[in-house]
Amino acid sequence: MSMLRRRKPSEAEKKPSASSDADADADAESSKGKAKKSPSSSSSAAAAAAAAAVGEGEGERKGKGGRWSCVDSCCWTIGWICSAWWILIFLYNAMPPSIPQYVAEAIAGPPPDPPGARLRKEGLAAKHPVVFVPGIVTGGLELWEGHHCAEGLFRKRLWGGSFGEIYKRPLCWVDHMSLDNETGLDPPGIRVRPVTGLVAADYFAPGYFVWAVLIANLASIGYEEKTMYMAAYDWRISFQNTEIRDQTLSGIKSNIELMVSTNGGNKVVVIPHSMGVLYFLHFMKWVEAPAPMGGGGGPNWCAKHIKAVMNIGGPFLGLPKAVTGLFSAEARDVAVARAMAPGVLGSDFLGLHTLQHIMRMTRTWDSTMSMIPKGGETIWGDLDWSPEEGFACSSKKSKNNDSDVSQGDNTNNREFQSQVVNFGRMISFGKDVAEASSKIERMDFRDAVKGYSYAHLNVSCSDIWTEYHELGWGGIKAVADYKVHTAGSILDLLQFVAPKMMNRGNAHFSYGIADNLDDPKYNHYKYWSNPLETKLPNAPEMEIFSLYGVGIPTERAYVYKVSRSTECHIPFQIDTSANGEHKGSCLRDGVYLSNGDETVPALSAGFMCAKGWRGRTRFNPSGIKTYIREYNHAPPANLLEGRGTQSGAHVDIMGNFALIEDIIRVAAGATGEDLGGDRVYSDIFKWSEKINLKL
Numbered sequence: 001m002s003m004l005r006r007r008k009p010s011e012a013e014k015k016p017s018a019s020s021d022a023d024a025d026a027d028a029e030s031s032k033g034k035a036k037k038s039p040s041s042s043s044s045a046a047a048a049a050a051a052a053a054v055g056e057g058e059g060e061r062k063g064k065g066g067r068w069s070c071v072d073s074c075c076w077t078i079g080w081i082c083s084a085w086w087i088l089i090f091l092y093n094a095m096p097p098s099i100p101q102y103v104a105e106a107i108a109g110p111p112p113d114p115p116g117a118r119l120r121k122e123g124l125a126a127k128h129p130v131v132f133v134p135g136i137v138t139g140g141l142e143l144w145e146g147h148h149c150a151e152g153l154f155r156k157r158l159w160g161g162s163f164g165e166i167y168k169r170p171l172c173w174v175d176h177m178s179l180d181n182e183t184g185l186d187p188p189g190i191r192v193r194p195v196t197g198l199v200a201a202d203y204f205a206p207g208y209f210v211w212a213v214l215i216a217n218l219a220s221i222g223y224e225e226k227t228m229y230m231a232a233y234d235w236r237i238s239f240q241n242t243e244i245r246d247q248t249l250s251g252i253k254s255n256i257e258l259m260v261s262t263n264g265g266n267k268v269v270v271i272p273h274s275m276g277v278l279y280f281l282h283f284m285k286w287v288e289a290p291a292p293m294g295g296g297g298g299p300n301w302c303a304k305h306i307k308a309v310m311n312i313g314g315p316f317l318g319l320p321k322a323v324t325g326l327f328s329a330e331a332r333d334v335a336v337a338r339a340m341a342p343g344v345l346g347s348d349f350l351g352l353h354t355l356q357h358i359m360r361m362t363r364t365w366d367s368t369m370s371m372i373p374k375g376g377e378t379i380w381g382d383l384d385w386s387p388e389e390g391f392a393c394s395s396k397k398s399k400n401n402d403s404d405v406s407q408g409d410n411t412n413n414r415e416f417q418s419q420v421v422n423f424g425r426m427i428s429f430g431k432d433v434a435e436a437s438s439k440i441e442r443m444d445f446r447d448a449v450k451g452y453s454y455a456h457l458n459v460s461c462s463d464i465w466t467e468y469h470e471l472g473w474g475g476i477k478a479v480a481d482y483k484v485h486t487a488g489s490i491l492d493l494l495q496f497v498a499p500k501m502m503n504r505g506n507a508h509f510s511y512g513i514a515d516n517l518d519d520p521k522y523n524h525y526k527y528w529s530n531p532l533e534t535k536l537p538n539a540p541e542m543e544i545f546s547l548y549g550v551g552i553p554t555e556r557a558y559v560y561k562v563s564r565s566t567e568c569h570i571p572f573q574i575d576t577s578a579n580g581e582h583k584g585s586c587l588r589d590g591v592y593l594s595n596g597d598e599t600v601p602a603l604s605a606g607f608m609c610a611k612g613w614r615g616r617t618r619f620n621p622s623g624i625k626t627y628i629r630e631y632n633h634a635p636p637a638n639l640l641e642g643r644g645t646q647s648g649a650h651v652d653i654m655g656n657f658a659l660i661e662d663i664i665r666v667a668a669g670a671t672g673e674d675l676g677g678d679r680v681y682s683d684i685f686k687w688s689e690k691i692n693l694k695l
Contacts, residue, residue: 112645115661116220124668126222128269128307129259131252132201133231135274135313136367138210138651140195141234146176147189158192160204174357177236179364184238184504185245193234193246198225200232204651213655214271214663221664227263229255235275238366238508239282240525253287253295256305267307269667274600274650277314278370278529284309284537285528293525303539308666310545312659313597313650316531317380317604318373318511320426321555323490325368326498327427328572329359332555332591355570359466363498369505372494373426373487374530375513379607379691380487381424383440387603387687388423388594393553393586421586423556423594427485427493431559431578431587440483446492448478467498468571476571480562513693517618531608531619532693540622543672546609547659549648550682551633554596559587595682597633599650602682606630611688617695627672631656632681 140160143153149172158165158176166173180187194200202212211230218228233248242248256268272280284302287295295301315322321331362368373380381387428434450472475496485493491511495502510526514533527533536544559578563571580587586594595602608619609626616623633648643652653659662675 112657114217114220115657115664116217119661119664119668120221124221124664126218126227126667127669128266128667129227129229129256129263130218130223130663130667131229131231131256131259131268131270132198132211132214133270133272133276133280134201134210134233134235135272135276136235136371138204138273139201139232139235140199141177141192141236142195143176143191144193145189145191147172150176157195160195160201162206171357174361178361179236179366181364181500182504184241184364184366184508194232194248196230196232198228198230200230210273210651210654214660217660217664218667221668223667227259229259231255231276231280233279235367236365238504239279239370239529240286240508241366242279243286249283249286249295252283253297260305267305269307269663270309271312271663272309272314273312273654275315275367275371277311277316280309280311281316281531281534282525282529285534286525288537289523289525293523299538302537302542306539306542308543308545308672310547310663310666312547313600313605313653314546314548315371315600315604316546316608317375319371319555319600319604320373320380320557321599322368322371323373323426323494324555324558324574325362326372326494326501328560328570328574329355329362330574332574332589356466359570363466363501366504366508369502370509370529372505372509372511373490373604374511375487375532375693376511377424377486377488378513378693379532379603380426381422382486382488383425383484384422386421386423387690388556388683389420389690391421391423391586391594391683393584393593421557421592423592424486425484426487426490426557427560428558429480429483429560429562431575433483434557434559434578434587434592442483443478443481445475445478445482445496448475448496450475466570467500471497471571476562479572480560531612535618536613536620536622536624538622539624542624543666544609544613544624544626545629545662545666545672546606546626547629547631547653547662548600548602548605549597549631549633549650549653549656550595550602551648552596552598553586553588553593554598554601555591556586556594556596556601557592559590559592597648597650597653602630602684603687606682606684607688607691610684611691612693612695619695625672627675628678628680628684629659629662629675630679630681630684631659 137159140157142155142157143150144155146153149169153165156165158173175187176190176192178187179185186192198211198215201210202215204210215223215228231248231252233242234246237245239249243250259268260266270280284306285294287297288299288301290296324331379387381389422434425434433440450470479493479497482489482493491502506526508526510530510533512530512533514522514527517533517535521527522533559575560572561575563573574590576589578587578590579585586592596605606628609628613620613624613626620626631646631648631653634644634646636642636644636647643649643655645655645657647653647656665675666672
């Protein structure tokens, strides 16, 4: 305690009396006696002395006016939060199950009957077998063969479930989840395969449902595993490669044929979600195409086996979000986190290189390239035009949602938007460029010479391979100097920054608009998942539904900047400092937002059923009936409602009661007309009419 300031004693204290000396001697003798009688008292005395010292230090620190450091505050805060959390978990698990339910009902009222239970009371029963087609990332993947670092993980989930292996051995996990950069298939010595059965995608993680709620409601009206089939596949690889490697498409074909034959000839109702919509679109062409490229089912296979295809949150025309994922390994949420904690995600903090590893892994997943925007500027707009022109963003949320049929577009919940948003400018380098009304001078990047490598600026990350190693500062500058990238130049942009990735993708996917669908080249599988370059099957009695959420701000265009030189692997990032001038602006954190389900813009989810396939068109020569069923997003009223029963969010919509009711009714035999036809809350029909597409 020599460092502590001591009070100067008074003159009286400096001259102790004789009696005090005697008392001190007596006390010392008494202490020695007690120590001999009770050995344990020495430890108590030591503890008391330590406590006194601490108290003295605290008193002196407080007297000095000392304050807690930031570390002290953080430790105490984290400690209290963790303690409170574990106490609440203990109390929740210790109490009888009826108590949480009683509390929830007391606060929020009795929960509504699930659609399955209510429709069973109406007399609905299982009729048509149902096929679920999961989307990207929602299906489980398990390890069948791996490197030494994955010892003990045979048939354990690497994707889906608890994700425990990510934290235990992250780099090993990245290696096993990555595919070969040249072939797009398994790397040497690694085999990761999709989990099979309904458990493949019922829950993404413990407590986080995907298909589980829909499955439970279908079971309420009599469905069971023999009348429900999860068409699980490896969502990382290209659609045609799922057949080449795993024969997944053949498995879907044989399972559908079996379900139809064992259920009295009742056709199946297919329910794809997200990227599964594109996967099943590919399947419908594959199954009727002649072998060896196709399944050899013949031109009437779909007409014989499929009653309806009920697409949930389908990115028919792609996603702007897919572009940023491939370009800079981020979307709005990642960009915001990157801005808040740049040392964790964006630089070399602790050697993590998180985004670099994500890019290294995801750029080997060919399936991500299936969702690059299709149709170019004709669909998505150019420098000065887009279909959503005039859309007004709003922070308001709808408080209710029901299954009543809308009588047209509902535009009441909008705020005035004074500034025109150029949604067609998908990537702009700088907010001023995104908002410029005059002609923008651009320098073409396509023939630019890629400059010297910049990897030497940060040698520590040179072992994480991305194609940005070969781009160099010359290429980076050329991309930024082009200033604005529309859907017409996005493909060239990705080809320029990641040629090896795009060479694989271009062998399996296409993004244009067919001039003549009778051209033999469109018989190739690379066109089968693009609705603008393929025909629907000859199945006039089949119905196609587009079911998706609206009323949630959804990523549509981006403001970018060139990253600091230390971030050597990803030289571009979303400029989160770019925001609109007022509260109702569409520009938030460097992202222009339009209407959609938070992931898929309504334009992509609804256009084909609103116009491209509506009636007899060259894309729908047999006149298959199409319906749009939109679900206006209503967030949960309180935490007790969980993810809500009226959500329109991309994954949470799988628990939307109105959507589940629509699906159950069709599976029980209803048609689109029986449901009431279209139900629309957005301006999808108005936007579709603005698109000048030859039908």
